[in-house]
Amino acid sequence: MLRIRGTVGDVPVDLTVELDDSDWGKLGSALGAQPQIVQAAAVAASAAKSLNQDEALWQVARDLLRKAGQLSGPDLLEQLEGLTGSAAAGKRLLVRLRHSSQVKVASGGDTPLYSWVE
Template sequence: MLRIRGQIGDWPVDLTVEMDAEDWDQLASRLSPEVVVQAPMAAKASSGPHNDALWDTAQQLLREAGQMDGPRLLAELQALAGGMAAGKRLLVRLRHSEQVHVDAGEDAPVYIWRG
């Protein structure tokens, strides 16, 4: 489920969109094609248990954005890592990183790069 809240001019907007796994995959593939193109190279760059090249790319993604809400960041990380489980592992690593601060947003956590 995707929830969009805000305003268009003076009109309040509160929109909920239900999406299945296929819809999320399709959306993630369209959000940042340059990240998806880099994913195969990053995955092959390291054979270590945490794949440091992939971790570096995940940190760079958040660093360049400055801050990102949790659902969007997770979608980006899933596209980057090539799967849901790997994307979630990267999100957990970011959550526990000293360079990342997690704020409680109104609807979802907000990940803020403070490196």
């Protein structure tokens, strides 16, 4: 499964494309990929299916903060709400990040600052 998120102009885009093993094979053949690469993609797709939705969102939330390095609480919450499509689910992820050993939360004046630590 591939998930594409972003915007086209001012319009938000959230597209999910599901490919089974034969679709990955066809795509790999069309692109001239090596069989090992196609097989690895199929394995990755199967692994993604086995993760439940909460764990997949948790991984994406962690990656979001890791790539950003540091975000203010309101900015992070806004991005998490956009990711989940729900204010409640976004807040749950924010609380989970707050309690993660890989995240440092510091006072940033009016708002907390969430920082990724290795």
